[in-house]
Amino acid sequence: MQQAVNAALTAHAGRPGALLPILHDVQHALRHIPPAAVSAIADALNLSRAEVHGVITFYRHFRLSAPGRRLVQVCRAEACQAVGADQLLEHAQRSLGCSLHQTSSDGAVTLEPVYCLGQCAVGPAVMMDDALYGRVDAARFDALIALQEAQQ
Incomplete structure (x- = not known):
C-alpha cells in the first residue's frame, strides 16, 4: 500500500x-x-x-474498502433509463444476489451505479472492470458475467 x-x-x-x-x-x-x-x-x-x-x-467513484474481484457498473443516466436500465439493474441485483454498493456473498462481484458512461446511443450501458458494453439486456448481462467467471 x-x-x-x-x-x-x-x-x-x-x-x-x-x-x-x-x-x-x-x-x-x-x-x-x-x-x-x-x-x-x-x-x-x-x-x-x-x-x-x-x-x-x-465523489462516488472513490472507495474506502476493497471491491469484489470484479466491478460491475450499470449506467443510471436518463438515456439508459429510457431504454431499460432500471429493469437491467433489477435483474443484475437478483442475478448477483446483492444490491447497489454491495458485493456478492462470494466476494466475486461488486455492483455499483454510474451516472453516464457516454454510451447514450447504445444503452443500457454496463462497464465490467475496464470493459464497456452497450445494448445490455438481462440475457446479455448473464452471458457477460458467465464469460468473466470463465476468464478467472
Whole structure:
C-alpha cells in the first residue's frame, strides 16, 4: 500500500490541485483507498485527514474498502433509463444476489451505479472492470458475467 501511495505522491509532487489525481492513482493501483493511505496523503499535501476523507466520500467513484474481484457498473443516466436500465439493474441485483454498493456473498462481484458512461446511443450501458458494453439486456448481462467467471 505504501508503495502505491508514494508513487502517486511522487508523480504529482508540487502540482496545484494534486489531491484528485493522487486519489485516482492510489485507487487505480489498489482498487480502493485504504484508510491508512488517507493520513499519508493528508500529511504530504498539508491537509487534514478530514479534508481528504471528505473528498473521498464526496465523489462516488472513490472507495474506502476493497471491491469484489470484479466491478460491475450499470449506467443510471436518463438515456439508459429510457431504454431499460432500471429493469437491467433489477435483474443484475437478483442475478448477483446483492444490491447497489454491495458485493456478492462470494466476494466475486461488486455492483455499483454510474451516472453516464457516454454510451447514450447504445444503452443500457454496463462497464465490467475496464470493459464497456452497450445494448445490455438481462440475457446479455448473464452471458457477460458467465464469460468473466470463465476468464478467472
